Amino acid sequence: MAHSEEVIIEAGHGAKNYWRDLWKNRELLLILSRRDLSVRYKQTVVGAGWAVIRPFATMLVMVFVFDKVAKFKGDEGIPYPLMVLAGITIWNFFSTTFTQISHSILLNSNLVTKTYFPRLIMPLSSVVVGFVDFIISIVLYVLIAIWYQHYPSWQLLLFPAFVLLTLAASLAFGLFFAVMNVRFRDIAQLIPFIVQIGFYACPIAYSSSMVESNQGAWWYDLYYLNPMVSIIDGFKWSLLGDGAFFKVSSLYSTIGFTVAVLGISIYYFRKEENSFVDYI
Amino acid sequence: MEVIVAEDISKKYIIDHQKKARKNFTLRDTFSEKFKHFFGKGEEDEVEHEEFWALRDVNFSVNQGDRVGIIGHNGAGKSTLLKILSKITEPTNGRVTIKGRVASLLEVGTGFHPELTGRENIFLNGAILGMKRHEIKAAFDSIVDFAGVDKFLDTPVKRYSSGMYVRLGFAISAHLSPEILIIDEVLAVGDADFQKKCLGKMRDVSESGRTILFVSHNLAAVQSLCNRAFYFEHGRLKLQGDTTHVVNNYLSHVAKTTLEHTWETPEEGPGTDEVRFRSIRVKPAYASGKLYIDVTTPIKVHIEFWNMAERADLNLSLHLYAFTGECIFNVGTTSQSFDKGLVSATLDIPGNFLNDGSYVISVMVVKDTSTVLYQLAEAVSFEVEDHREGVTWYGKWPGYVRPQFNFQISQSEVLV
Numbered sequence: 001m002a003h004s005e006e007v008i009i010e011a012g013h014g015a016k017n018y019w020r021d022l023w024k025n026r027e028l029l030l031i032l033s034r035r036d037l038s039v040r041y042k043q044t045v046v047g048a049g050w051a052v053i054r055p056f057a058t059m060l061v062m063v064f065v066f067d068k069v070a071k072f073k074g075d076e077g078i079p080y081p082l083m084v085l086a087g088i089t090i091w092n093f094f095s096t097t098f099t100q101i102s103h104s105i106l107l108n109s110n111l112v113t114k115t116y117f118p119r120l121i122m123p124l125s126s127v128v129v130g131f132v133d134f135i136i137s138i139v140l141y142v143l144i145a146i147w148y149q150h151y152p153s154w155q156l157l158l159f160p161a162f163v164l165l166t167l168a169a170s171l172a173f174g175l176f177f178a179v180m181n182v183r184f185r186d187i188a189q190l191i192p193f194i195v196q197i198g199f200y201a202c203p204i205a206y207s208s209s210m211v212e213s214n215q216g217a218w219w220y221d222l223y224y225l226n227p228m229v230s231i232i233d234g235f236k237w238s239l240l241g242d243g244a245f246f247k248v249s250s251l252y253s254t255i256g257f258t259v260a261v262l263g264i265s266i267y268y269f270r271k272e273e274n275s276f277v278d279y280i
Numbered sequence: 281m282e283v284i285v286a287e288d289i290s291k292k293y294i295i296d297h298q299k300k301a302r303k304n305f306t307l308r309d310t311f312s313e314k315f316k317h318f319f320g321k322g323e324e325d326e327v328e329h330e331e332f333w334a335l336r337d338v339n340f341s342v343n344q345g346d347r348v349g350i351i352g353h354n355g356a357g358k359s360t361l362l363k364i365l366s367k368i369t370e371p372t373n374g375r376v377t378i379k380g381r382v383a384s385l386l387e388v389g390t391g392f393h394p395e396l397t398g399r400e401n402i403f404l405n406g407a408i409l410g411m412k413r414h415e416i417k418a419a420f421d422s423i424v425d426f427a428g429v430d431k432f433l434d435t436p437v438k439r440y441s442s443g444m445y446v447r448l449g450f451a452i453s454a455h456l457s458p459e460i461l462i463i464d465e466v467l468a469v470g471d472a473d474f475q476k477k478c479l480g481k482m483r484d485v486s487e488s489g490r491t492i493l494f495v496s497h498n499l500a501a502v503q504s505l506c507n508r509a510f511y512f513e514h515g516r517l518k519l520q521g522d523t524t525h526v527v528n529n530y531l532s533h534v535a536k537t538t539l540e541h542t543w544e545t546p547e548e549g550p551g552t553d554e555v556r557f558r559s560i561r562v563k564p565a566y567a568s569g570k571l572y573i574d575v576t577t578p579i580k581v582h583i584e585f586w587n588m589a590e591r592a593d594l595n596l597s598l599h600l601y602a603f604t605g606e607c608i609f610n611v612g613t614t615s616q617s618f619d620k621g622l623v624s625a626t627l628d629i630p631g632n633f634l635n636d637g638s639y640v641i642s643v644m645v646v647k648d649t650s651t652v653l654y655q656l657a658e659a660v661s662f663e664v665e666d667h668r669e670g671v672t673w674y675g676k677w678p679g680y681v682r683p684q685f686n687f688q689i690s691q692s693e694v695l696v
Binding site: 005006007008009010011012027028031032035038039042043108110111112113114115116117274277278 | 293363364365366367368369370371372373374375376377378379380381382384386387390391393395396400403404407408409410412413
């Protein structure tokens with residue numbers, strides 16, 4: 001019998017063939033993704049319809065509160081509901097993937113304790129659920145854009161870049177939280193809270209142009225420190241066109257910040273993943 | 281050829297004594313701890329970190345085609361070893377070199393999702409165990425056939441009976457084609473019929489030249505399947521070698537302690553003013569080379585007591601209980617008249633009578649065939665181990681006794 005491979009097991013040795021192992025296990029990545037997808041709406045009546053109902057209903061409420069009641073000023077020439085829906089779509093993508101990634105290790109704890117494979121597969125496979133919801137939500141957006149007869153322009157070319165950036169951000173924060181979650185169950189309490197606060201701290205139901213008129217206020221810089229602000233602004237801009245407010249200069253620091261955090265998070269994850277089984 | 285070489289592997293866990301009960305710390309604990317230490321208030325002994333070596337300096341090598349049984353008490357380090365060999369956890373020290381593709385079965389149906397159908401779970405579990413999609417496809421029909429679940433392929437496994445669940449899980453893993461197979465206690469589940477199937481499959485696997493590491497408490501299965509055995513105790517590899525030798529050593533170590541009780545003087549012996557026990561001893565007549573009681577071993581029970589009264593009509597009554605509390609039998613001696621002094625009695629329990637299991641003996645001294653003078657409850661206990669010859673079935677043999685009554689079978693007519 002041919003011995004195809006020789007494996008050496010010792011403390012700290014796992015790192016050597018990690019990325020090769022990850023590639024070898026790509027089928028597992030796909031099948032875990034498919035599992036998460038097919039389980040998602042099992043035993044529901046409406047099924048994937050929830051991916052339409054949730055953003056649509058949120059949009060209605062937000063338009064009622066911010067546009068009708070509070071009379072917030074939207075961007076010129078852009079239907080308020082459409083702007084809100086674009087914001088909700090990208091925010092839901094971020095918050096769902098971020099949440100799923102953060103819980104991915106704990107949710108798969110039976111696999112962690114009983115089998116070996118590169119642990120990064122778990123957070124990576126958990127991304128798919130948020131992504132499918134995102135696609136459905138985009139379809140809803142397209143329908144409503146047609147209704148308002150508001151069509152995108154050349155900015156649409158940058159749409160994939162903003163989706164990718166959102167994904168990078170959710171991985172950057174999610175991986176870090178996923179590791180923390182193994183040892184500290186506080187994280188599970190913290191995540192819904194972050195998502196809830198983020199919804200209002202980010203320009204989802206309002207436009208950053210309203211913040212812009214407060215230049216000089218002490219919280220102005222604080223607002224732009226949030227990396228999600230420019231990502232969301234940029235995403236809305238790529239869909240809604242030039243009329244949408246987008247401070248391009250804020251994007252550079254966001255990209256730098258996101259890439260740096262992503263690097264640190266992957267490093268931290270790799271460092272800790274061998275001890276998951278001892279703490280889970 | 282050596283396919284697994286383990287050199288000085290150790291695995292250390294840190295046990296937090298103060299917070300032992302709580303497995304998952306919260307941030308608050310960590311912060312308050314840091315805080316206390318920062319202000320010098322943290323008392324040194326508040327949190328006592330104790331090192332626990334689940335494995336200590338373990339060395340062994342396994343040759344290709346070896347079938348190694350790993351035995352030992354719970355907590356001896358068997359599972360930790362399997363986890364290290366499966367790369368689930370890293371050793372603290374030492375290294376293991378493995379040549380060949382490894383598949384570990386630490387659980388039947390790892391990663392089964394209750395909401396998914398049998399069909400979906402076959403692909404999921406196969407992928408988790410490291411099979412490629414085309415491999416699973418090729419083995420699919422054979423898996424379904426082996427598990428006998430073809431009618432329920434499109435039913436979510438949460439609706440499966442536990443038996444079906446286990447069968448499906450084992451069927452998938454049985455179709456792995458690794459060079460090295462690591463198995464933890466899979467035989468502990470499933471009905472007798474299925475266990476037989478599993479062992480048969482494992483034998484097939486080993487006969488095809490593959491290497492098997494098999495952790496089990498089912499010693500009969502280990503003896504039948506394995507050619508070598510490792511005996512672990514307190515994280516150390518205590519003994520390795522030929523299966524029969526290692527299993528004998530393990531069993532003799534397990535069963536030694538409660539076989540006898542002796543009291544030197546009447547003052548120490550349990551009893552009353554009229555009678556006091558001197559000793560009760562279980563003496564097995566071991567077959568040559570064996571150091572433990574199995575179902576074929578004849579046993580003698582010796583009992584001695586002091587009669588303290590001048591003259592009394594006494595007899596002994598002995599109860600044998602299963603560990604679960606049921607009385608298996610009660611035997612009594614005839615009543616005789618004894619003078620003051622030592623009285624002794626011997627009971628013969630033949631081989632091939634008790635089934636495998638744990639037993640407890642109670643003895644009472646009876647006066648005038650009617651008054652219980654003293655009962656020595658749960659005086660001694662012993663284990664009877666399983667032993668099989670000429671069978672290929674290793675499920676639990678039912679019943680409290682396993683007598684070999686005359687039971688003849690013959691062909692009475694030949695149909696032509």
